[in-house]
Amino acid sequence: MRTNTASVLGVSRTRTERLVNLVICLLSTRRFLTAAQIAATVPGYEHDPEDPKDHEAFQRKFERDKSELRELGVPLETGSASVFDTEPGYRIARRDYALPDIPLAPDEAAAVGIAGRLWQHAGLAAAASSGLAKLRAAGVDVDPQATLGVEPIVRVDPTFAPLTAAARDRRTVAFDYRVPEQDGPTSRRLQPWGVVCWRGRWYVVGHDLDRAAPRCFRLSRVVGAVRLTGRPGAYEPPRDLDLISYVARFSGPIERTGRTTVLVRKGRAAGLRRWAQETVPGPEVDRVVLRYADVDFIATQLVNYGPDVRVVEPPEVRDAVIQRLKETAARHESPVLA
Amino acid sequence: MTPGAVRPSADRLGRLLNLVPYLLARPGIEVAQAAGDLGVTERQLREDLELLWVCGLPGYGPGDLIDMAFDGDRVTITYDAGIDRPLRLTPDEALALVVALRMLAETPGMANRDAIERALAKIEHAAGDLAGAPVAVRMPGSDDRLATLRGAVERGRALRITYYAQTRDQTTQRVIDPIRLLMVEGRAYVEAWCRRAEAVRLFRADRIDALAELDEPANPPPSAELHDLRDGVFNPGAELPLITLRVGRGGRWITEYYPCEDVRPDPREPDEWIVTLRVTDLAWAQRFVLGLGPDATAVSPPELVERVRDAATAALDAYAAPVTETL
Numbered sequence: 179m180r181t182n183t184a185s186v187l188g189v190s191r192t193r194t195e196r197l198v199n200l201v202i203c204l205l206s207t208r209r210f211l212t213a214a215q216i217a218a219t220v221p222g223y224e225h226d227p228e229d230p231k232d233h234e235a236f237q238r239k240f241e242r243d244k245s246e247l248r249e250l251g252v253p254l255e256t257g258s259a260s261v262f263d264t265e266p267g268y269r270i271a272r273r274d275y276a277l278p279d280i281p282l283a284p285d286e287a288a289a290v291g292i293a294g295r296l297w298q299h300a301g302l303a304a305a306a307s308s309g310l311a312k313l314r315a316a317g318v319d320v321d322p323q324a325t326l327g328v329e330p331i332v333r334v335d336p337t338f339a340p341l342t343a344a345a346r347d348r349r350t351v352a353f354d355y356r357v358p359e360q361d362g363p364t365s366r367r368l369q370p371w372g373v374v375c376w377r378g379r380w381y382v383v384g385h386d387l388d389r390a391a392p393r394c395f396r397l398s399r400v401v402g403a404v405r406l407t408g409r410p411g412a413y414e415p416p417r418d419l420d421l422i423s424y425v426a427r428f429s430g431p432i433e434r435t436g437r438t439t440v441l442v443r444k445g446r447a448a449g450l451r452r453w454a455q456e457t458v459p460g461p462e463v464d465r466v467v468l469r470y471a472d473v474d475f476i477a478t479q480l481v482n483y484g485p486d487v488r489v490v491e492p493p494e495v496r497d498a499v500i501q502r503l504k505e506t507a508a509r510h511e512s513p514v515l516a
Numbered sequence: 517m518t519p520g521a522v523r524p525s526a527d528r529l530g531r532l533l534n535l536v537p538y539l540l541a542r543p544g545i546e547v548a549q550a551a552g553d554l555g556v557t558e559r560q561l562r563e564d565l566e567l568l569w570v571c572g573l574p575g576y577g578p579g580d581l582i583d584m585a586f587d588g589d590r591v592t593i594t595y596d597a598g599i600d601r602p603l604r605l606t607p608d609e610a611l612a613l614v615v616a617l618r619m620l621a622e623t624p625g626m627a628n629r630d631a632i633e634r635a636l637a638k639i640e641h642a643a644g645d646l647a648g649a650p651v652a653v654r655m656p657g658s659d660d661r662l663a664t665l666r667g668a669v670e671r672g673r674a675l676r677i678t679y680y681a682q683t684r685d686q687t688t689q690r691v692i693d694p695i696r697l698l699m700v701e702g703r704a705y706v707e708a709w710c711r712r713a714e715a716v717r718l719f720r721a722d723r724i725d726a727l728a729e730l731d732e733p734a735n736p737p738p739s740a741e742l743h744d745l746r747d748g749v750f751n752p753g754a755e756l757p758l759i760t761l762r763v764g765r766g767g768r769w770i771t772e773y774y775p776c777e778d779v780r781p782d783p784r785e786p787d788e789w790i791v792t793l794r795v796t797d798l799a800w801a802q803r804f805v806l807g808l809g810p811d812a813t814a815v816s817p818p819e820l821v822e823r824v825r826d827a828a829t830a831a832l833d834a835y836a837a838p839v840t841e842t843l
Contacts, residue, residue: 192567194528194529194532194567195567195570195571197529198529198532198533198567198568198571199571199572201529201533201599202571202572202573202597202598202599203573203574205598205599206573206574206597206598219574220574221576246529250529250530250533250603250606251603251604251605251606252603253604274604275601275603275604276601276602276603276604277601277602277603277604277605277642278604278641278642278644280638280639280641280642281638282635282638283631283634285628285631286631286634286635286638287635288631289617289620289628289631289632289635290613290617290635290639292620293613293616293617293619293620293632293635294612294613294616296616296619296620297612297616302608302611302612302615302616303612305606305608305609305611305612306609306612306613306616307555308530308606308609309605309606309609309610309612309613310613311531311534311554311555311602312534312602312603312604312605312609313602314534314538314553314554315534315535315537315538315541315602316537316541316601316602317537317541317542325696326620326626326627326628326632327625327626327627327666327669327670327697328623328624328625328626328627328662328666328697328698328699328704329696329697329698329699330619330620330623330655330698330699330700331698331699331700331745332616332619333701333746333748339608342611342649342650342651343607345650346607346611346648346649346650358768358769358771358772359765359766359768359769361781361786370650371650372650372651372652373650373651373652374651374652374653374654375619375651375652375653375654375655376654376702377654377655377656377701377702378655378699378700378701378702378703379701379702398772399772415650421650421652422652422654426654446685447685448680448685448686448687449680449682449685451687452680452687452725478807478809479807481806481807481809481831482803482804482806482807483803483806484802484803484806484827484828484830484831485827485830485831485833485834488831488834488835496835499831500832500835502809502810503828503831503832503835504828504832505809505810506805506806506809506810506824506828507825507828507829507832509810509812509813510813510814510821510824510825510828511825
């Protein structure tokens with residue numbers, strides 16, 4: 179009896195039902211089908227082609243349905259049914275539609291399941307879960323409980339998705355960029371090559387059109403929306419591109435050739451003691467030796483502890499600390515009003 | 517297309533196109549289990565099945581429509597009308613999975629990296645042209661240290677750790693009941709019940725100076741609640757003290773590293789910014805301001821201004837006196 183309810187009675191159908199039937203119909207045909215042929219076949223498109231109003235309503239409905247299928251990623255092909263046909267025809271090629279077979283071993287499936295959960299707090303969460311649903315539909319069993327021992331928590335900036343899409347489509351973008359050391363944002367034009375996550379921060383790397391040179395930008399410093407200003411495929415990133423190399427500047431291991439001796443009050447400055455080369459305990463203070471690479475940097479570390487730490491040698495570290503203390507004391511001399 | 521921008525009807529269509537191959541791969545699956553797997557209610561799943569039951573190939577006769585057999589609570593697809601495979605991955609789906617797998621493969625101390633890399637290769641193969649996601653990930657960190665911590669967490673033992681608590685500038689011994697190992701913003705943390713604090717705490721891996729596995733099992737109380745890390749590791753609560761600093765150009769970086777309540781240029785001296793943030797305690801704030809040196813001035817509370825001034829003056833007085841072993 180269901181045949182009747184499905185096609186003969188022509189009762190009002192849900193849009194989804196019509197779309198499922200449209201997909202099945204277009205998958206099953208090798209020839210391109212014109213809109214008129216589809217209307218005559220697929221339930222839900224019944225109309226009177228002679229009635230201009232009715233026909234127009236059908237055309238609008240069909241356009242909406244096509245764009246909904248494309249939105250979902252259904253590869254709708256357009257072509258001519260025959261040399262005599264002037265109307266465009268449609269079909270869906272099975273090889274373009276179907277997800278290829280993915281023979282995942284159980285441990286691989288577990289890894290994919292964990293990967294899909296990474297985005298739980300971030301922008302690609304919906305895409306990750308619909309991607310996982312497709313893998314499940316392909317017969318992959320994803321264990322929702324599996325863990326790999328270390329759980330990365332991924333956070334991305336809101337500009338991650340548009341910048342990645344622009345890099346993928348090779349489209350020039352423009353955005354406002356604020357660096358804290360500068361007073362206001364500046365407008366930048368970039369041909370993005372890719373997006374990099376380095377030490378938990380996100381960057382976009384590309385050809386900066388204003389500087390005419392490769393540049394990287396921190397995503398958290400982009401102010402407002404990313405504007406697409408160019409056509410897709412407008413440029414080619416360099417061959418053998420190593421995105422990470424633009425963000426991470428390796429200077430090799432830091433050489434700590436300096437040696438400073440400081441007196442540290444008993445039970446204080448635990449943060450310094452962790453890096454001590456040697457510690458000679460005394461009755462009230464301990465004599466601690468630290469290695470350092472840069473005078474200003476070690477001075478910053480030592481000055482944190484105020485009177486709990488006192489530099490004995492060398493003079494340049496001692497002087498740098500005293501200089502900083504003097505400036506801080508002067509800045510806090512009189513009460514400052516907000 | 518922005519992720520999640522699909523219309524609800526398209527959402528349902530996507531679900532239905534998936535449902536047939538999903539069931540086809542699992543003949544005789546219980547409806548309840550399928551619903552749980554697919555993240556829908558049982559009722560929703562039954563409605564989806566009813567809808568599919570009236571869809572099929574042109575002709576729409578008994579042999580053309582999608583058909584299924586019910587056996588109690590179990591369902592088997594007996595005719596698929598040609599939708600026997602799921603739809604290929606969209607660019608965003610491929611991106612989400614490929615980037616996440618790259619991230620897992622890059623996470624230090626990860627178990628079974630080999631499986632992650634094999635999975636990545638297969639997903640990239642299935643995604644075809646879309647696999648060339650223009651996203652690179654690098655997460656430096658000590659593999660050995662994390663592997664040790666992971667082993668300890670996996671064996672489910674309580675741990676005695678020597679931990680440097682940076683906010684209090686103290687190195688302490690404590691016994692913790694580990695719950696999980698996390699990577700957040702490029703840093704590794706052990707989330708554990710701390711028996712000393714009697715609360716769930718995040719311990720930064722690089723501040724665990726020593727570690728010993730105890731002979732007793734890790735046993736966090738059932739009431740232990742995991743951190744919500746949606747907004748990062750440090751989520752200052754409204755009960756924490758507010759401090760206000762005036763920072764020069766060279767100190768503006770703090771606004772990117774610490775969550776700030778308010779940042780605005782000083783109307784009288786636009787080069788200087790007035791920055792308000794919450795801190796765990798004023799002793800930490802004192803060290804913070806002293807460390808910023810010429811780039812920062814404490815503005816409020818008055819107690820902080822006083823502490824910074826007193827610490828700097830006392831230190832200077834000590835330098836003015838001859839060096840002794842007493843400070």
